[in-house]
Amino acid sequence: MNTTANRIACWLLASALWQVAPAMQAQSADDESMPWFQQDAGTNKYAVIVTGAAASADIAERFRRWTRDLHSTLRDDYGYDGDNIRILIDEGQPLDGLTVSASSRVDDIADTLSTLQTEVDAGDQLSLFMIGHGSGTFGDAKFNNVGPDMTGADLASMLAGFTEQDIVIINTTSASFEFSRELSALGRVVVSATRSPSERYDPIFAGYMIAGLQDHTADLDRNGRVSILELFNYASGRVAGWYDEQGRLATENAVLDDTGDGLFSREPGATQADGLLAEIAYVDVIVPEAEKTSPQARALRVDMQGLEREIFILRNQKQNYLEDDYWRRLEALLIDLATRTRTYNALP
């Protein structure tokens, strides 16, 4: 039986290995023992931006702006092919020269995902961004779109066919929690802008999420890529800060689930049940590095990747070490890595 501990151990290994491992295919959801988000330069990434109906003209304009900014950021800063980004918005009206695939009616969403399913390869990543209003109570959460509203179960069924792809769902709507919970599944990263049905005021999470993507602002570990975990931490931290600054009680608290158990975490990370998969789930399309020509450089690159792996492992086992011992070990590894990086950079 595959336990959570086994999966975590598997992901620990995956997080350490992701740069050094050869191209690996994302695994079938039926095979729980295999890790997800094992991507390389050959992995295609797709984004579907679903923007629902708006309650007023002002809000509609905000939703359109977010949709536009998200599209251009993914395309310009994250390496997404424009054709791999699908916009489904409101009635399907044009959006400032961008290609709008369809409206965000339930049927159009289903059709788009169905079509997409035929285009993606195994191991590709599909990110679904939901912008708009949500509503609902326990067991009856809906995404407010034109025509009949879409439930979480509806969307879960539309995504069921993506068995060989890595799935990220970021639901930024109000009362998004119950809807998002329907989407939890092993190997998926699901983000909800709210943590309970009572959080029904329009969240500001989407704005900060896009700000975090822009200029790779959310890239806290400075590795040049933004992981879903980094993006989540950036946006949720900014949301909390905004409410704090306003002196208001936060009416939205974002949560994340990446263990498929439907139990979301407010502060995912190394010490929490959730966060390990989100840490290796990157928004960026992986761009092939310019290869160094010298054999020394290639050998050093392997060494550096090995060191990184050791650092990740040590960091994730921090609680097993005495404080001084941990820092001494980490320092040694970091000095080694820094020295090799300096040498590597100087090589042809």
Place this chain on the structure above:
Amino acid sequence: MHCLKLIPLNWLRAAAVLAALTAAVAPSTLLAQEPATGLNPSSQELLDRGDELLLRGSYLAAIEVLSRVNDEFFQDQADLGLSRAHMETGQYAQAEAVLQRALDEPADHPELATRLAELYVMTGRSRQAEVVLAEVIDGQLNPPVRTLVQTGLVLALRGDRDAADVHFNAALARYDGGMVFESADVAMVAVAARQLDEFHDANALFSEAVRLDGNNIEALVLWGNLFQEKFNDQDAQTNYNEALEINRRYAPALVGLARIGSPERNLSRALEANSRNVAALQTFGELMIRNGREEEGLGFLRQALDINPESIPALATLAARAAMNDDMDEFEDLRARVNAFSPESASFYASIAEFLGNNYRFTEAVEYARRAIDRDPRNWHAHTVLGGNLVRLGEESEGKRHLEQAFDNDPFNVLTSNMLQVFDVLEEYATLESEHFRVNMSQRDAQVLWPYMEPLLEESWDRLVAKYRFEPEVPVVIQVFERTEDFAVRSVGLPDIGPLVGICFGKVVTLISPDTLSANWQEIVWHELVHVFTLQMTQNRMPRWLSEGISTWEERQGRPEWGRRQGLDLIRAVQQDRLLPVGNLNDGFTGANSNADLSFAYFQSYLVVEYIAEQYGFEDLLALIHEYAEIKDESDMFANVFGVDMDTFDAGFRAWIEQRVADINVYVHAEDSPDEGEGHGHGVRENSSAILAELYNNESLKQYMQGRVQREPRDFQAHLQLGIVLFREEAYNDAISHLRTAHELLPDYTGYPSPSLVLAQVYEAMGNEAAKREQLAIMLENQQHDFAAPVELAEHALQVGDLDQADYYVDRALAVNPYRPEIHRLGAELASRQGDTGRTVQAYEVLLTLDQSDPVAARTDLARAYLENSQRDEARMTVLRALETAPTYERAQQILLQAVESPEGD
């Protein structure tokens, strides 16, 4: 807690309510008329009716009805009612006559005898009370519970605590034996429990008494007194109000209510009902003395003591006042008077200690509180008073010990538990020390505020020591609280402190963290530190007006932009003849009814000090301070220093003010409301009329203001508002003209918005950034509480490479809000460009605390700063933490390698 009580609404009540409503105007014969149930009421009916009238406060009618009871069987009850009616209206002699007439043998009439004893106590004859009560107890197998409890109270008053406890315990035993049924008796058992420090039981028993009889107003008030004694004003107030709903003239309830709020109104009502109520007279006396109305206060206290020469609170207030004035003969005389009936009374000394503490005489307060505890170690109130005053002297550990002792034995005292909770808060705080100061502040403030507070403290110390030629006792303790409630509790024991933002106790200063303020915190710190000097120079004897006046005056000496500029308020005060005589300036503080009143009290006190400094010189101001170190008449002090009497001094001050008003030479329209601000003058004061003009400018307002300007060309407010309206209409040149006129009329105006601020906005709208910055700079010459303008000016100065100007404005912004990351980023860049590596480190250290959005970058920046400041170990550890999160971050990697590689020459 309270439960809802159902009061039977029968014909008696209806009649009594009617009687109560008309009591003030109707003749008593009318009130005493029986309801139409019969022409010859029985004695039982008369008794019931009389009691009901008494309960509702229809005292005259009650006396008349009860006097008509002529039945031996009901006579004792009628006499009890009669005596109570007389006692509650201050007719003590008549009450005594009624009781004496009925009493032949006290033991045969225990209730009447006990009432007589209570009357003796109320009129200062505790010895006689003791004798009467002893006769009852000796003559009765089971004396009434009330007799037992009143005996205990008399014995406690007379200093025989052990014997008192025997009687209190007897009352409790009676209750425990199931022999107490009546509400009135249960309330007496509650009193006994309270005396035995069984506060929880006392509360439960009072609750039971009120449940048994919702009309037991004595129980309601005694219960309220218990709440109030524990500083639970909310529940106390509920009880008093419930009692007053039953009898709106019940003086004990009105006195209780007066101790919570609206004291003059409630005490006046109490004295209307009973002009000889000792508690009301004594409370009024204390209030008057506290408000600086000494003679009136003494008059009330004398009246109280004429009625009850054994009133310990009244004697203690007089004794405390004598002690404050170093009049030890008077003190000893009062002490002897107390000793005559209550040898070395602990409550006498505790009350003196409390009074002295409330008047900033903490050292003496501690001394008297210790005497109270020596006499009665179980006086938990004295332990609380001692603990609180020790804390204000900086004697934290001993103070805490006494507070804990008080709390352990009296956990219901809100004041004690509040003060102890603040110790818990302080345990989480950092303790920081500089050469002359020991500071407690939150960990966050320790990171953010302390780097900027420490140099300010030591600068103020150096300057003030040199100026006042006096070195206060060190270390001066400063406590900076993040939560206003903690600041308030630490300062006054209770969580509401009004507009105050800092308090100096002489050796200890408490402050609200600048994080919760929108004001120049450096000015506030400076202000409070000046108090440290003036209070210690006079052993805390300086009156508040002068201490505040000097502190406020010193604000202006501290930095050019600090201090108060309230020219419009001054003109308005002169127009309205609101300036107080110098001899009455303390009334401005004690009698302030609003923030505006309090703010003006500070301002006028400051003006008096400025007058002294300007007309007589600083040396005379110093001499005046030294005068206050000794107890003298204030007019003698002024004569000694200035060579004139108070009236002459006051006349000189008035003339100086008139000249100042003439120099300001601005027209103030009677319709304009004064500027308003919080923090009693520390902070921006808003010009509400101008704000409204910004929001609702319209043609009629413009025409009205144009008319005002035509009539009075020096109408500052009209020019300002016209400028704002015209700016909104985008008539920029006309706006500039009026705003410049307003500025020229009153160049140091600091209200919000000021002419220079609006001018800056006009120039910004016109795209003239240079002119905008010029106006912001002008505004900042007199506005110390603004943050945005100095940031903007600092940014520009950095852009153009004017590092001195950037330095100045960064400091100005930090003096208002050191909690905003942007100012530290500017500070770091500035310091880096100045080559000041230490200051760069400081800025990045603060940034690491304040800006959590990008900890890797923040740590890397700080590590680089450490490295440049030759702090290699700190650089190494800081960059390791950055690389722990981001191991491949090459900028951080380079810093790590530099930190661990041997520096050149090693």
